[in-house]
Amino acid sequence: MSGGGCSIVWFRRDLRVEDNPALTAAVRSGAVIAVFIWAPEEEGHYNPGRVSRWWLKQSLIHLDIALKSLGTSLVTKRSSDSVSSLLEVIQSTGATQLFFNHLYDPISMVRDHRAKEVLTAHGVAVRSFNADLLYEPWEVNDEEGRSFTTFSGFWDRCLSMPYDPESPLLPPKRIISGDVSRCASDTIVFEDELEKGSNALLARAWTPGWSNADKALTTFLNGPLIEYSKNRRKVDTATTSFLSPHLHFGEVSVRKVFNLARIKQVLWTNEGNKAGEESVNLFLKSIGLREYSRYMSFNHPHSHERPLLGHLRYFPWVVDEGYFKAWRQGRTGYPLVDAGMRELWATGWLHDRIRVVVSSFFVKVLQLPWRWGMKYFWDTLLDADLESDALGWQYITGTIPDGREFDRVDNLQFEGYKFDPNGEYVRRWLPELIRLPTEWIHHPWNAPESVLQAAGIELGSNYPLPIVEIDAAKARLQLALSQMWQHEAASRAAIENGMEEGLGDSSESTALIAFPPDTDMDMDHEPIRNNNNPTATINRRYEDQMVPSMTSSFLRVEDEETSTYVRNTADGRGEVPANVNVNDEVRREPIGNALAEFNRRNSEDSTAESSINGRRERDGGVVPVWSPSGSNYSGDENGMGASSSYLQRSIHSLTSY
DNA sequence: GCATTATTCCG
DNA sequence: GGAATAATG
Numbered sequence: 001m002s003g004g005g006c007s008i009v010w011f012r013r014d015l016r017v018e019d020n021p022a023l024t025a026a027v028r029s030g031a032v033i034a035v036f037i038w039a040p041e042e043e044g045h046y047n048p049g050r051v052s053r054w055w056l057k058q059s060l061i062h063l064d065i066a067l068k069s070l071g072t073s074l075v076t077k078r079s080s081d082s083v084s085s086l087l088e089v090i091q092s093t094g095a096t097q098l099f100f101n102h103l104y105d106p107i108s109m110v111r112d113h114r115a116k117e118v119l120t121a122h123g124v125a126v127r128s129f130n131a132d133l134l135y136e137p138w139e140v141n142d143e144e145g146r147s148f149t150t151f152s153g154f155w156d157r158c159l160s161m162p163y164d165p166e167s168p169l170l171p172p173k174r175i176i177s178g179d180v181s182r183c184a185s186d187t188i189v190f191e192d193e194l195e196k197g198s199n200a201l202l203a204r205a206w207t208p209g210w211s212n213a214d215k216a217l218t219t220f221l222n223g224p225l226i227e228y229s230k231n232r233r234k235v236d237t238a239t240t241s242f243l244s245p246h247l248h249f250g251e252v253s254v255r256k257v258f259n260l261a262r263i264k265q266v267l268w269t270n271e272g273n274k275a276g277e278e279s280v281n282l283f284l285k286s287i288g289l290r291e292y293s294r295y296m297s298f299n300h301p302h303s304h305e306r307p308l309l310g311h312l313r314y315f316p317w318v319v320d321e322g323y324f325k326a327w328r329q330g331r332t333g334y335p336l337v338d339a340g341m342r343e344l345w346a347t348g349w350l351h352d353r354i355r356v357v358v359s360s361f362f363v364k365v366l367q368l369p370w371r372w373g374m375k376y377f378w379d380t381l382l383d384a385d386l387e388s389d390a391l392g393w394q395y396i397t398g399t400i401p402d403g404r405e406f407d408r409v410d411n412l413q414f415e416g417y418k419f420d421p422n423g424e425y426v427r428r429w430l431p432e433l434i435r436l437p438t439e440w441i442h443h444p445w446n447a448p449e450s451v452l453q454a455a456g457i458e459l460g461s462n463y464p465l466p467i468v469e470i471d472a473a474k475a476r477l478q479l480a481l482s483q484m485w486q487h488e489a490a491s492r493a494a495i496e497n498g499m500e501e502g503l504g505d506s507s508e509s510t511a512l513i514a515f516p517p518d519t520d521m522d523m524d525h526e527p528i529r530n531n532n533n534p535t536a537t538i539n540r541r542y543e544d545q546m547v548p549s550m551t552s553s554f555l556r557v558e559d560e561e562t563s564t565y566v567r568n569t570a571d572g573r574g575e576v577p578a579n580v581n582v583n584d585e586v587r588r589e590p591i592g593n594a595l596a597e598f599n600r601r602n603s604e605d606s607t608a609e610s611s612i613n614g615r616r617e618r619d620g621g622v623v624p625v626w627s628p629s630g631s632n633y634s635g636d637e638n639g640m641g642a643s644s645s646y647l648q649r650s651i652h653s654l655t656s657y
Numbered sequence: 658g659c660a661t662t663a664t665t666c667c668g
Numbered sequence: 669g670g671a672a673t674a675a676t677g
């Protein structure tokens with residue numbers, strides 16, 4: 001105990017008492033004050049959507065109940081600045097220590113770094129912990145100590161680390177409560193009146209909170225897990241774990257999930273149950289993808305807004321709010337897509353397969369900017385998770401080295417019969433097609449007029465014709481891709497000629513594609529006009545669909561609407577902030593500073609020592625941070641230089657070693 | 658031994 | 669783009 005002062009545990013997305021290292025450490029050091037700060041404005045574009053807020057509200061109630069049973073309760077604060085609120089809590093309680101668990105999205109890394117600096121300056125001892133991952137991002141490296149650029153490399157390494165993930169911690173037996181008599185909780189409003197009706201429906205299908213997370217885990221381990229492999233293709237039945245929202249809010253520890261699944265696996269392996277063994281591998285792989293999303297976010301803090309492969313910056317996205325609206329409303333004329341989008345809207349959830357279907361369609365058929373789709377997912381998914389969603393969309397868009405090929409357009413009709421062979425899924429979500437025979441359910445545009453009539457369907461009226469023909473979309477995609485490569489080559493050539501900017505003063509090169517004004521769910525369902533004319537004028541935009549990033553708005557570097565793409569420096573790379581120490585000796589924070597790390601990685605001739613090898617101190621001391629170190633951050637990688645070296649490196653690693 | 662053709666997997 | 673699995677005739 002330090003001088004009688006108590007400790008603050010700052011809860012964020014770790015809303016549990018079991019296997020919560022920050023809580024455990026605080027309890028060990030004496031009296032505890034548990035705090036949750038609601039500061040959505042801090043998160044810019046990515047403040048939680050309606051369904052996420054609905055979940056969070058209840059998750060906090062469950063956490064509070066658990067804390068009360070242990071001897072304290074949760075202090076809630078409404079704030080526009082988390083760090084200031086922490087200071088207030090410290091001042092009103094006399095706390096001398098702050099404990100929290102790591103987060104890896106860029107906003108959190110910046111904020112948490114600042115919290116640590118500010119509070120330390122105020123004489124508060126700050127310690128942070130890994131509660132969200134099997135291994136911290138800086139622990140997982142290849143033989144040369146470099147971070148991985150593909151998932152399979154990363155995950156193989158995770159599964160063969162020289163040491164196991166930490167074993168889950170038991171919940172504290174009892175918590176001594178700090179004095180909060182002069183630290184009143186704020187009432188937090190998580191939903192407005194208009195949202196209550198929609199939210200009421202969510203409660204039918206979902207029960208947030210740590211105890212329900214544990215129940216969901218148990219149910220899954222004892223039920224669907226063993227057939228997880230076999231049922232992968234079924235989108236219509238309860239064969240998934242349904243853990244994603246629980247995991248997002250940290251209601252259950254991923255290490256607990258991992259350990260329990262492994263125990264099952266050993267059991268089934270010993271029984272010679274190959275399918276069971278394989279099922280666990282597949283399930284753990286999806287846990288691994290979640291891990292990898294944090295890894296990617298940590299190593300590439302811009303991955304929620306910029307393609308990791310630089311040439312994708314030059315893809316001419318179709319900027320068409322009509323398409324976007326049709327997709328959101330489930331009125332594209334492709335039943336599998338439309339069913340998925342209606343389910344998402346109605347329930348806040350989609351089977352992973354359907355996420356792939358609707359997002360591929362979004363990017364490859366409609367060729368809308370992927371970040372629009374990601375933002376819509378963010379606003380509507382119960383398990384909205386910036387890191388996972390960024391990884392998912394970059395995978396689908398093919399902007400990471402191991403992503404899907406961009407020019408591969410899946411056959412929706414085929415996928416429909418594969419994932420939904422009897423059309424039950426489509427009929428459930430598209431009542432207008434309920435009488436359409438299975439033979440036509442995934443391609444009503446081919447159905448004979450008599451069949452449509454008998455089913456009460458009038459295409460173009462009560463159900464749309466395809467908004468874009470697949471063949472036209474493929475042709476359009478090829479054209480767009482060749483334009484992309486031309487732009488990329490022109491830009492590269494210009495840079496080699498020493499020009500400051502590859503594309504001269506083309507206004508395109510600084511154009512931004514902002515989020516459409518109404519990316520939230522909209523309630524009107526007016527029919528969308530079909531546009532099947534492939535020669536119709538398409539409004540395309542070059543450049544990545546850059547919008548003011550949440551980090552830049554957070555840092556107030558640039559104004560929302562007028563911010564411009566920062567130009568390359570002469571060597572084609574972004575500027576490295578001058579005052580970032582890449583090689584300083586402060587290796588107590590091995591990640592040190594992820595931005596410095598990021599720039600270092602992207603510096604082609606870097607000789608800096610790669611990130612820290614071997615086993616590190618597991619907790620305390622280490623904070624994943626992304627510190628812009630002042631205002632000169634805007635020049636950091638701007639796609640081109642950074643990403644092309646990323647591409648080169650990944651090719652290099654594929655071909656040379 | 659049986660057909661036809663190339664490489665790897667589907668997050 | 670589609671499905672399982674590998675070399676090759």
